[in-house]
Amino acid sequence: xxxxxxxGAAAGPEKAYRIGIDVGGTNTDAALLDSSLRxxxxxxxxxxxxxxxxxxEAVRRLLQESGVDAADIRxxxxxxxxxxxxxxERKHLGRVGLIRIGAxxxxxxxPLAGWxxxxxAAIGPHSYxxxxxxxxxxxxxxxxxxxxxxxxxxxxxxxxxxxxxxGVFAPVNREQEKLAGDIVREVLGADMxxxxxxxxxxxxxxxxxxxxxxxxxxxxxxxxVVRGFEAALNGFGIDxxxxxxxxxxxxxxSEYALRYPILTIACGPTNSIRGAAHLSxxxxxxxxxxxxxxxxxxxxxxxxPRQSSAAVELGGIRTNFRMPDILSIGLGGGTIVRPDGPGGxxxxxxxxxYELTKRGRIFGGDTLTATDVxxxxxxxxxxxxxxxxxxxxxxREADAVMQQLLEEAIDRMKTSAGDVxxxxxxxxxxxxxxxxxxxxxxxxxxxxxAANAIGAALGEVSGESERIYSLDDWKYDDVIHDxxxxxxxxxAAAGADPETVQIVSVEDIPIAYLPxxxxxxxxxxxxxx
Amino acid sequence: MNxxxxxxxxxxxxxxxxxxxxxxxxxxxxxxxxVGKLMxxxxxRKYGPVAIVQLEYLGDEGLIVPVSMIGAPTVMxxxxxxxxxxxxPLDLLEKELGRPVxxxxxxxxxxxxxLVPVLAAAQRGIPLVDADAMGxxxxxxxMVTFHLEGIPCSPVTMADERGNTALLHTIDGVWEERLARAxxxxxxxxASICDYPLTGAEAKRSAIGGTLSLAYDxxxxxxxxxxxxxxxxxxxxxxxxxxxxFHGKAVDIRRRMDGGFTRGEAVFEGTxxxxxxxxxxxxxxxxxxxxxxxxxxxxxxxxxxLLDQDTGMPVTTENLKYGAxxxxxxxxxxxxxxxxxxxxxxxxxxxGYDLDYVPVETLAAKGGAAE
Numbered sequence: 001x002x003x004x005x006x007x008g009a010a011a012g013p014e015k016a017y018r019i020g021i022d023v024g025g026t027n028t029d030a031a032l033l034d035s036s037l038r039x040x041x042x043x044x045x046x047x048x049x050x051x052x053x054x055x056x057e058a059v060r061r062l063l064q065e066s067g068v069d070a071a072d073i074r075x076x077x078x079x080x081x082x083x084x085x086x087x088x089e090r091k092h093l094g095r096v097g098l099i100r101i102g103a104x105x106x107x108x109x110x111p112l113a114g115w116x117x118x119x120x121a122a123i124g125p126h127s128y129x130x131x132x133x134x135x136x137x138x139x140x141x142x143x144x145x146x147x148x149x150x151x152x153x154x155x156x157x158x159x160x161x162x163x164x165x166x167g168v169f170a171p172v173n174r175e176q177e178k179l180a181g182d183i184v185r186e187v188l189g190a191d192m193x194x195x196x197x198x199x200x201x202x203x204x205x206x207x208x209x210x211x212x213x214x215x216x217x218x219x220x221x222x223x224x225v226v227r228g229f230e231a232a233l234n235g236f237g238i239d240x241x242x243x244x245x246x247x248x249x250x251x252x253x254s255e256y257a258l259r260y261p262i263l264t265i266a267c268g269p270t271n272s273i274r275g276a277a278h279l280s281x282x283x284x285x286x287x288x289x290x291x292x293x294x295x296x297x298x299x300x301x302x303x304x305p306r307q308s309s310a311a312v313e314l315g316g317i318r319t320n321f322r323m324p325d326i327l328s329i330g331l332g333g334g335t336i337v338r339p340d341g342p343g344g345x346x347x348x349x350x351x352x353x354y355e356l357t358k359r360g361r362i363f364g365g366d367t368l369t370a371t372d373v374x375x376x377x378x379x380x381x382x383x384x385x386x387x388x389x390x391x392x393x394x395x396r397e398a399d400a401v402m403q404q405l406l407e408e409a410i411d412r413m414k415t416s417a418g419d420v421x422x423x424x425x426x427x428x429x430x431x432x433x434x435x436x437x438x439x440x441x442x443x444x445x446x447x448x449x450a451a452n453a454i455g456a457a458l459g460e461v462s463g464e465s466e467r468i469y470s471l472d473d474w475k476y477d478d479v480i481h482d483x484x485x486x487x488x489x490x491x492a493a494a495g496a497d498p499e500t501v502q503i504v505s506v507e508d509i510p511i512a513y514l515p516x517x518x519x520x521x522x523x524x525x526x527x528x529x
Numbered sequence: 530m531n532x533x534x535x536x537x538x539x540x541x542x543x544x545x546x547x548x549x550x551x552x553x554x555x556x557x558x559x560x561x562x563x564v565g566k567l568m569x570x571x572x573x574r575k576y577g578p579v580a581i582v583q584l585e586y587l588g589d590e591g592l593i594v595p596v597s598m599i600g601a602p603t604v605m606x607x608x609x610x611x612x613x614x615x616x617x618p619l620d621l622l623e624k625e626l627g628r629p630v631x632x633x634x635x636x637x638x639x640x641x642x643x644l645v646p647v648l649a650a651a652q653r654g655i656p657l658v659d660a661d662a663m664g665x666x667x668x669x670x671x672m673v674t675f676h677l678e679g680i681p682c683s684p685v686t687m688a689d690e691r692g693n694t695a696l697l698h699t700i701d702g703v704w705e706e707r708l709a710r711a712x713x714x715x716x717x718x719x720a721s722i723c724d725y726p727l728t729g730a731e732a733k734r735s736a737i738g739g740t741l742s743l744a745y746d747x748x749x750x751x752x753x754x755x756x757x758x759x760x761x762x763x764x765x766x767x768x769x770x771x772x773x774x775f776h777g778k779a780v781d782i783r784r785r786m787d788g789g790f791t792r793g794e795a796v797f798e799g800t801x802x803x804x805x806x807x808x809x810x811x812x813x814x815x816x817x818x819x820x821x822x823x824x825x826x827x828x829x830x831x832x833x834x835l836l837d838q839d840t841g842m843p844v845t846t847e848n849l850k851y852g853a854x855x856x857x858x859x860x861x862x863x864x865x866x867x868x869x870x871x872x873x874x875x876x877x878x879x880x881g882y883d884l885d886y887v888p889v890e891t892l893a894a895k896g897g898a899a900e
Contacts, residue, residue: 105690105717106609108648109567135717136604141690168608205607206567307850318563412839476783508784509603519785 017068018075018529019240020457021058021229022271023051025081026292026334026354027427030058031453032066032073037278041066042450044427046354051082052228059232070237075529078229079245079267079456086221087119087265087315093217094161095124099152099184100209101176102133102168105141111209116316123217126156132176133168141168144176146183153187162216163188166197166209171509172520174198193219200262202522203509207320214314215262222261226254243459247323248504249274249304250462250526265314268452269326273298273305275455276423279445285421286413286439288406289451290428293332293351295406297413298324300423304504329409331402333428334360335370339394347401362387370431373398380430399433407437414438425451460526462504463490469519479521480506487525496527534742534749536659539579539647544569546748551643552843553747553765554740556832558602558815559640559666562845564609569647576651582632584660584738587729591631593658594622594726596646599670599687599709600719601791602814602847603784605641608719610690615649617688618723621696625684626726634658634732636673636724638740639666639815640845645721660736662725664863665832668814670709671702672875674865675725678735685709685724689716737863751841761841762856772893774819774826775808775857776801776838782849791846800838800854808857810835811882812846818882819857826896827859828882830866830875831889834858859889 016035021028024047031042043061048054055078063070086092100111111127112120130148133141156163163184167177174196181194195216201208222244229242244257245267252263272289276282283303289296299306305324313319330349334356338346352359352367359365361372362385374380376387376395414420419440424432427449436442447454465486469479484503492498502525509520536543548566555562573579587593596615598605619630630653633646638661650657662673671682682705685697695712699705705724713720727735750768754761766773777797784793792813799806808826811818816833819826827833835844835855844855865871867888873879876886 102608104611104692107612107690108610108614109564109571113567113571133608135608136601137718139717141608141717203603203607205609206564471785 015072017073018077018457019059019062019073019238020077020453020455020459021055021079022268022452022456023047023055023078023080023082024268024291024452025085026332028054028058029450029453030062031447031450031457032062032068033454033457037458039447039450039454040068042447042453044449051080051225052232055229056232056235059236059238063236071239073238073240075243076229076233076238076240077243077245077251077456077459078225079271079452080225080264081268082221082225083218083261083264084266084314086218087214090118090122090315092221093122094220095126095159096213096216097124097126097153097156097160097163098128098166098209098213099149099163099180100129100166101131101144101170101180102141102205103129103131105133105168106205109206112213113206114318119315119317123213124159126160128152132180134170134173134176136169136172138173144179149180149183150187153184157188160188162193162195162219164195164197164209164212164216166205166212168205170196170198171202171208195219199260201320202507204320207318210317211262211319214317214319215260218261219258222257222264226258230254245271245456245459248524249460250504250524251459266323266326269296269298270305270324271455271459272296272425272452273300273324273455274458275451275453276300276425276445277303278454278458279425279447279451280423280443282421282423282443285423285443286410287423287425288410288432289426290424290431291332291426292334292353292356292428293330294328295331295409295428297327297329297409299413327409327413329405331370331405331431333369333371333431337368337370337373337398339368339391339398345394345397345401347398347405361390370398370402370428373402374431379433402431403433403436406432410436410438424448458528460500460528461491461494461496462524462526463487463492463494463496465490465521465523467521469521471519479519480508483521483523484525487523491525491527495529497529498527501525501527534746535583535739536581536742536745538581539569539573539657541570541573543745544573544644544647546752547643547741547744548748549751549842550744550747551638551640552845553834553836554664554744554832555637555639555643555666555843555845556815556834557812557844557846557849558668559637559642562640562644564605565641565644568610569644572648572651576654579647579650580656581659581741582656584658584733584736587632587658587732589728589730591729592626592628592726593632593634593729593732594619594630594723595636595662596633596649596721596723597636597642598645598719599722600713602640602845603791604718606847608690608717610719610721614688614690614721615645616652617692617694618686618721619649619653621686621688621694622684622723622726625686625696630655631729632656632658634736635661635741637661637663637666638744639663642666643741643744657741658732658736659741660732660738661740662736664737664740664866665830666815667875670706670722670724673702673725674737674863675727675731675735676702676874677865677868677870680725680727680731680735682724684726685722687712687716687720687722689720737865754841762836762838762858765836765841766858769860772827772859772889773856774833774859775799775806775821776803777808777855777857779849779853779855784846795849797855797857810857813880814846816846817880818877819859821896824896825884825887826892827889828877828884828886828892829880830862830871830886832860832862834860859893861889
């Protein structure tokens with residue numbers, strides 16, 4: 001961006017707009033925020049089979065309906081479920097050649113152990129174990145064998161779209177991964193994409209390996225996302241800095257996202273939680289996000305989503321990511337209600353999804369949905385529809401089931417027996433009655449149905465610090481303080497307002513029982529643009 | 530403890546249950562059960578289900594050998610053993626003793642080591658004994674009931690993944706610990722080891738029987754509680770006759786590598802009924818001491834285990850992260866550990882904590898912890 005201080009002042013802060021877009025399974029939401037982060041306008045369109053069409057439509061309507069000049073948009077943020085869907089549905093994944101560098105160690109558990117057949121098939125047959133790897137103290141387990149690696153690459157030639165390299169103790173020393181990467185590019189071409197496990201995750205070979213393979217498999221998916229987003233914005237004459245949302249509530253520049261698509265996984269729930277915090281002004285509450293197909297419940301703790309303490313599974317694959325702690329249940333606006341189920345009314349878990357306005361009863365369709373029930377009971381008014389023909393007692397029965405589903409889910413996510421504030425967001429919020437057991441207050445903030453897009457637009461810029469300290473020379477507290485300070489400086493250097501920078505995560509890995517007590521410390525900090 | 534199952538063979542489902550149960554009994558240590566589980570699953574897929582034998586059916590003259598991994602759990606999350614690494618020390622031991630191994634067993638039921646012998650049993654086609662020498666996990670190799678019974682640890686055999694092997698004749702378990710640990714450091718922080726080779730008669734006398742079945746039952750209880758939507762922590766504590774010492778959230782975790790161990794401490798802020806109080810947890814691979822407001826609530830050799838408040842799943846020393854919401858549970862150790870020699874070997878003073886061992890049930894009665 002090339003804006004002089006004078007121009008910026010003359011334009012006035014209210015003219016520096018940002019667009020946030022959140023692509024979910026059912027809907028694509030977009031919001032336009034002014035420089036004080038007030039929501040100026042929002043739109044909701046169906047997520048289309050070609051996801052980019054929905055994004056174009058959302059931006060088009062946002063500009064047209066708000067009357068804001070495309071030239072005044074400085075930032076554009078995209079949170080998308082493309083990558084999650086690709087893994088869950090095993091669609092559009094690239095074929096990956098995996099080389100684990102660690103033999104003769106690690107052979108008791110071969111690569112991709114625990115992967116199901118469909119995901120293995122999507123990745124392809126090229127997974128190998130090659131000589132190499134490091135000890136915890138930096139010694140080599142074995143030398144890298146260039147001829148062996150070149151041979152493996154030749155076996156993959158023409159049958160892989162990307163290569164993932166995962167060396168034992170690569171987070172401590174990435175040298176062998178880099179050397180192996182050079183060999184991969186020599187044999188398979190300089191433009192062969194390579195994912196290095198040392199850039200993806202920390203200690204935990206199998207989880208890091210899994211995440212690296214998934215990252216490599218997603219490279220084409222994210223390239224399509226970024227290209228589509230750029231083209232959509234360019235088409236409207238928007239010349240903004242592009243950011244892609246990560247699952248910890250921070251942003252990455254689009255050129256960075258092209259290499260690390262795995263970091264976008266599950267950013268949707270994070271965006272909703274961050275948006276809910278912003279819109280409600282609360283910093284501690286449960287956030288209940290009701291979409292078309294599911295309800296995602298997260299916990300807002302001091303303004304950020306609570307992280308899950310369990311190992312995170314993606315499409316059935318164990319990884320070592322930190323992810324927001326989300327409970328997802330099959331209840332949304334399009335959830336199918338069956339009045340004649342075995343043992344009475346049943347609700348879901350299947351949904352008509354984006355076909356709600358075609359298949360829902362009040363829209364003239366033949367399928368009774370959760371939305372039909374809510375409208376029939378007067379909880380919401382949907383202009384131009386008629387719910388009078390629906391059986392009220394069946395609807396009441398269905399409503400009781402839905403309420404119980406929600407109350408149980410809220411109870412499971414609470415940290416204590418006492419009632420908690422519940423922030424309701426998402427288009428499906430109309431399903432919820434005025435009172436729920438376990439909820440002290442139910443808050444439905446303005447723009448509740450665009451919390452995810454607003455959360456995307458709020459996204460903060462992060463900075464990271466990764467350094468090895470010797471605990472013989474440093475006190476632990478000083479180490480952490482220094483690492484935090486470095487990360488905060490990095491965030492500020494990346495464009496974050498220093499006043500708003502906060503620590504997002506702190507991770508320390510003792511890497512040796514060497515003399516010197518070495519400690520690898522990773523800190524991430526983030527602040528507002 | 531309400532231990533009802535008596536396993537006769539180990540299939541993939543049993544491995545899944547034991548992995549979870551072993552982590553509960555592992556009191557945070559013993560290595561990541563996940564890696565041990567994957568090794569065992571791989572072995573069963575390749576060689577078929579593994580036969581399990583109960584202690585009482587062992588022939589008195591048989592050669593029973595514990596097989597385990599020694600080293601730092603952090604290392605084993607990263608440097609997984611080689612496929613040949615677990616039978617190498619068995620080969621060397623047979624050569625030294627001049628007779629074949631008739632069955633293998635876990636040295637500790639805790640963590641990954643409970644399932645490590647599965648690969649060796651599967652590769653050799655010999656049974657696995659439903660027993661161990663701790664009834665939990667401990668950080669040092671002399672902390673076994675065999676040592677309490679005066680059974681010699683030697684000959685000891687070790688192997689790394691490269692093919693290096695070592696044969697040790699040490700005068701006692703403390704020297705085994707010292708020498709084996711030094712070799713482990715040189716081997717890269719983890720090694721496979723066979724020690725305390727036993728006759729069947731010695732195993733019957735000194736091992737703690739039925740512990741793999743116990744781990745299986747714990748795992749099954751947690752899975753079934755989840756299926757039936759019961760409170761898994763409550764179900765488990767009822768089954769094990771254990772104590773909920775504290776409910777809290779991890780707010781500070783400090784780990785350091787020191788002499789081959791992951792040592793450190795963690796602080797938990799109370800939630801629910803424990804709001805306003807804090808618990809300190811001290812560990813050396815395993816959780817060894819828990820104090821609330823500086824008063825001990827559970828002391829080694831009793832078991833201290835962390836259970837995820839929502840799922841009841843055990844949380845290990847390695848996987849404990851800031852913000853984890855857990856119930857800190859206390860369980861009685863096997864009676865063999867509550868003897869003078871047991872406490873001398875694995876009690877608080879051995880680990881450098883300046884206090885006397887008091888059984889967890891006595892502390893609970895004093896402090897009013899909920900059973």
